[in-house]
Amino acid sequence: MDEVLMDEDDDCPELVPIAGNPLSPGEQIPVTIITGYLGAGKTTLLNYILTEQHNKRIAVILNEFGEGSALEKSLAVSQAGELYEEWLELRNGCLCCSVKDNGLKAIENLMQKKGKFDYILLETTGLADPGAVASMFWVDAELGSDIYLDGIVTVIDAKYAMQHLTEEKPEGLVNEAARQIALADLTIINKTDLVNGEELNHLRDTVRSINGLVKILECQKSRVDLSQVLDLHSFDNKDGVNLAEKLQLVKTTTRPHLDKSILTVTFEVAGSLSEDVLNVFIQDLLWEKAFKNQAGLPMKVIRLKGIVSIAGKANQVMLQGVHELYELDETPQVWGKEPRVNRLVFIGRNLDREILQEQFISTVLKVGDRN
Numbered sequence: 001m002d003e004v005l006m007d008e009d010d011d012c013p014e015l016v017p018i019a020g021n022p023l024s025p026g027e028q029i030p031v032t033i034i035t036g037y038l039g040a041g042k043t044t045l046l047n048y049i050l051t052e053q054h055n056k057r058i059a060v061i062l063n064e065f066g067e068g069s070a071l072e073k074s075l076a077v078s079q080a081g082e083l084y085e086e087w088l089e090l091r092n093g094c095l096c097c098s099v100k101d102n103g104l105k106a107i108e109n110l111m112q113k114k115g116k117f118d119y120i121l122l123e124t125t126g127l128a129d130p131g132a133v134a135s136m137f138w139v140d141a142e143l144g145s146d147i148y149l150d151g152i153v154t155v156i157d158a159k160y161a162m163q164h165l166t167e168e169k170p171e172g173l174v175n176e177a178a179r180q181i182a183l184a185d186l187t188i189i190n191k192t193d194l195v196n197g198e199e200l201n202h203l204r205d206t207v208r209s210i211n212g213l214v215k216i217l218e219c220q221k222s223r224v225d226l227s228q229v230l231d232l233h234s235f236d237n238k239d240g241v242n243l244a245e246k247l248q249l250v251k252t253t254t255r256p257h258l259d260k261s262i263l264t265v266t267f268e269v270a271g272s273l274s275e276d277v278l279n280v281f282i283q284d285l286l287w288e289k290a291f292k293n294q295a296g297l298p299m300k301v302i303r304l305k306g307i308v309s310i311a312g313k314a315n316q317v318m319l320q321g322v323h324e325l326y327e328l329d330e331t332p333q334v335w336g337k338e339p340r341v342n343r344l345v346f347i348g349r350n351l352d353r354e355i356l357q358e359q360f361i362s363t364v365l366k367v368g369d370r371n
């Protein structure tokens with residue numbers, strides 16, 4: 001971390017030649033959101049990435065300062081006692097920047113340095129809702145032309161996660177630690193040195209019961225294989241085939257790990273759908289909160305994924321949702337001779353599988369299109 005190459009008077013330092021292919025025109029830069037509860041190991045992960053040799057030119061945006069870390073100290077460039085946004089170039093080709101806001105402004109500034117990096121990592125603050133940040137990438141069309149959301153990675157503290165997850169929240173409030181897991185495409189259970197095998201199993205089961213889709217890595221000092229963290233393509237249709245396979249393996253959480261908790265619900269229904277009516281179903285669910293569970297509580301979806309069959313379309317269609325935003329995107333995968341099946345996975349609160357499935361069938365299925 002002490003080998004920062006920069007010109008003292010310039011907040012865009014002179015560049016050293018870096019191995020790696022320059023971006024071809026029109027190529028989009030992936031963004032991975034790194035989230036996790038306070039103290040879970042996010043900064044340790046970013047420090048690791050910034051100091052390892054990996055032949056990737058990664059731009060890292062940190063949006064929070066703490067005390068004590070070498071990385072943070074090296075970044076805390078002060079001007080009249082104020083912290084200000086500063087891009088630093090590191091020996092291994094990484095770019096690094098610290099900002100106090102949600103990081104989107106920093107991405108806009110970063111894009112002016114296009115060609116100097118080929119990946120962006122954005123760390124959110126420990127209590128932030130990563131869904132809000134993720135949603136911004138979907139709605140910001142201007143940014144959307146240059147970058148795309150690759151995935152949400154949640155770092156979990158093996159020692160304290162269960163404590164955070166079981167914390168009672170006032171009625172109506174979501175447990176942030178659980179929400180961060182619900183939204184994750186990948187979770188990294190860190191600090192495994194601080195727990196025994198039984199505790200680790202229990203935590204793993206809990207993570208799985210919240211998010212039946214998520215991939216789980218386990219490590220110490222946030223040392224993970226970067227190829228497992230980057231290029232997940234969690235939100236685009238490049239992952240269509242993988243997603244279809246993954247959805248088949250997901251199971252509805254049978255016993256909620258906690259009362260009123262976030263859990264995963266999944267079902268499959270054969271047939272083809274009218275796109276218009278499918279939109280009505282999704283909007284009733286995500287926007288109107290029109291579906292209630294047996295206790296009369298409105299179902300709240302945090303993350304939604306699916307592969308559906310739209311009447312008249314030869315290709316499979318991927319459904320993605322984060323909070324109230326969703327997208328239907330045709331995948332390159334063509335339906336085969338086997339009967340078409342719609343598979344949906346919902347992660348959220350107050351979800352009841354049977355009621356959701358009934359609603360889905362009664363709202364969207366065009367019986368005439370069954371094949």
Ligand SMILES: Nc1nc2c(ncn2[C@@H]2O[C@H](COP(=O)(O)OP(=O)(O)OP(=O)(O)O)[C@@H](O)[C@H]2O)c(=O)[nH]1
Pocket residue numbers: 036037038039040041042043044045064066069125126190191192193194219220221222
């Ligand atoms: N025992 C142990 N300690 C770890 C491990 N990984 C990180 N730590 C320590 O945990 C503390 C918190 O790590 P950070 O990386 O700062 O966590 P963070 O998620 O960035 O924290 P905030 O920015 O405050 O949200 C530091 O003192 C790390 O040295 C690990 O695998 N085992």
